[in-house]
Amino acid sequence: xxxxxxxxxTFGGSGVVATELGKALSERGHQVHFITYSQPVRLxxxxxxxxxxxxxxSEYPLFEYPPYETVLAGKLVSVVKNEGLDLLHVHYxxxxxxxxxxxxxxxxxxxxxxxxxxxxHGTDITLVGRDPSFEPAITFxxxxxxxxxxxxxxxxxxxxxHFGVTREIEVxxxxxxxxxxxxxxxxxxxxxxxxxxxxxxxxxSNFRPVKRVGDVVRVFKKISDKIPAKLLLVGDGPExxxxxxxxxxxxxxEDTFFIGKLKKPEEVLNISDLFLLPSESESFGLAALExxxxxxxxISSDRGGLPExxxxxxxxxxxxxxxxxxxxxxxxxxxxxxxxxxxxxxxxRSRADVFSIKKVLPLYTALYDRVLDKHRKxxxx
Numbered sequence: 068x069x070x071x072x073x074x075x076x077t078f079g080g081s082g083v084v085a086t087e088l089g090k091a092l093s094e095r096g097h098q099v100h101f102i103t104y105s106q107p108v109r110l111x112x113x114x115x116x117x118x119x120x121x122x123x124x125s126e127y128p129l130f131e132y133p134p135y136e137t138v139l140a141g142k143l144v145s146v147v148k149n150e151g152l153d154l155l156h157v158h159y160x161x162x163x164x165x166x167x168x169x170x171x172x173x174x175x176x177x178x179x180x181x182x183x184x185x186x187x188h189g190t191d192i193t194l195v196g197r198d199p200s201f202e203p204a205i206t207f208x209x210x211x212x213x214x215x216x217x218x219x220x221x222x223x224x225x226x227x228x229h230f231g232v233t234r235e236i237e238v239x240x241x242x243x244x245x246x247x248x249x250x251x252x253x254x255x256x257x258x259x260x261x262x263x264x265x266x267x268x269x270x271x272s273n274f275r276p277v278k279r280v281g282d283v284v285r286v287f288k289k290i291s292d293k294i295p296a297k298l299l300l301v302g303d304g305p306e307x308x309x310x311x312x313x314x315x316x317x318x319x320x321e322d323t324f325f326i327g328k329l330k331k332p333e334e335v336l337n338i339s340d341l342f343l344l345p346s347e348s349e350s351f352g353l354a355a356l357e358x359x360x361x362x363x364x365x366i367s368s369d370r371g372g373l374p375e376x377x378x379x380x381x382x383x384x385x386x387x388x389x390x391x392x393x394x395x396x397x398x399x400x401x402x403x404x405x406x407x408x409x410x411x412x413x414x415x416r417s418r419a420d421v422f423s424i425k426k427v428l429p430l431y432t433a434l435y436d437r438v439l440d441k442h443r444k445x446x447x448x
Contacts, residue, residue: 068435069098071146073139073157073167076107079273080353081188083109084218084241085158088431091244091424093117095432100150102142104135108330120146136162136169143170147181154435155183160191161201164208182213182442184434187236189218189350189371192226206230214438219372222350237434240375241351242427243419248333248360257338260324265295266402269339269363271332271354272346274304279368281306281313282345282391286366288317289395294402298323301335336361340408341398344368347388352376359383359419364401364411366394382418383411 070092074085086109089099093116100118101107110119122142124133143166146152155170157163167183174181185208192205209215209232216239217223223236261267268287272278280300287298300310300323307325314320326335332354336342342358344367349355351372355365359376365383367373379385384397401411 068092068154068439069100069150069152070435071100071102071143071150071152071155073102073143073155073163074107075159076101076103076105080241080351081159081186081191082107083353084188085156085186086110087242087244087424088156088428089117090114091428092432095428098150100146100152102139102146118150136166139163139166140169140173143167144173147174148177148179152181153439155181156186156435157183158186159188160185160205160208162204164212165204168208168211180442180446182438184214184216184438185209185212186239187215187217187222187226187350189222192217192222192229192350202230206232210234213442214434216434218351219375221372221375225350225371239430239434240422240427241353241356242422242424243356243360244424245360245420248336248357248419250362251337253334253338256334260299260338261297263295265297265322266290266340267297267299267338268341268343268398269299269301269335269358270343271301271335271358272304272344274302274306274310276306277347278304278306279345279347279388280310282389282394283343284310284313284317284319284323285391286343286345286394286398287323288319289391290398290402291319291322293399296322296402299326299335299339300324301326301329301332303328332357333361336363339363340412341366341402342383343394343398344373345386345388345391345394346370346373349373356419356422359415362412362416364408364415366397376418376422378414378418382415 072089075082086107093099098116102120104122124138157167164185215236217236218241270283314323342363342365344355349371365377367377368388369385377383386393
């Protein structure tokens with residue numbers, strides 16, 4: 068198959084999953100064309116089956132805001148025609164699904180028919196999509212996709228609850244490539260942060276309010292009052308400054324490290340003992356899954372898709388949003404004894420295996436086959 072994948076190329080979960088999906092498809096002989104405004108951060112080296120097409124938006128004084136959706140639709144038309152694509156797979160509804168629909172209609176007027184699949188990832192539905200100014204376009208684009216997938220049952224439920232979606236949504240969970248997260252001996256790296264054998268607790272996010280990074284800092288304070296520990300905060304965003312102020316207020320600055328953005332979060336996860344994700348909402352929780360793949364148990368909120376990923380009492384624990392005391396108690400219960408912590412680490416890795424690319428990729432390829440088969444029959448008629 069020749070597949071066009073439309074994505075955001077940044078550190079966000081939708082871009083990471085779309086990139087890894089394309090790489091896995093190319094390794095299995097499919098020709099994959101990434102279409103976006105800059106090279107995906109997780110793309111790495113190219114292979115003979117991987118191609119990248121940059122969407123360039125020219126600056127015009129007439130436009131206060133760059134017309135990315137229109138330019139993207141034009142780029143899709145060009146790539147489909149010149150590369151002979153069989154299928155478009157767009158990740159994140161805004162504005163990729165509507166751009167794909169526009170490109171589909173343009174191509175149809177030129178005698179070229181191509182189906183497109185939309186994958187819903189989270190904030191395109193749960194946050195941005197609920198803005199009344201976006202809702203009509205999102206609903207229309209979803210209903211006119213040739214197939215729709217969501218990364219969790221929770222997100223599927225939210226989509227039906229908040230949009231006038233009438234078509235079937237198939238759940239295909241996010242995934243990890245286990246070989247990327249194999250434990251590696253990083254004793255010197257670990258010693259740089261925890262020279263006296265302290266437990267290392269990690270949080271990775273974009274530091275938006277929904278991630279509740281302040282709760283991470285508060286939970287850590289309660290843990291460190293009972294167990295020698297260090298906190299590694301990976302990422303950056305609007306809540307970083309407030310988090311730094313809170314560290315000073317609570318007196319945990321000497322034990323807290325703000326790492327910033329990393330292309331390879333597994334480098335930090337491989338030296339971690341516990342991962343905290345107290346988010347107000349997570350449609351899936353890819354960061355939690357990546358932690359588990361590194362053998363790091365997770366304490367998370369019980370919202371959204373997180374209960375579908377983090378198995379309570381097995382790969383970690385779930386707590387209500389804002390339950391700082393409960394999260395800290397769960398953490399201490401795991402971190403106090405090596406035997407308990409090691410058991411949870413093994414169980415976390417076992418739970419992550421359920422979401423291996425080897426198990427998820429066949430679901431996508433089967434969906435592609437069904438959509439293309441239906442498309443061919445419609446063309447023949």
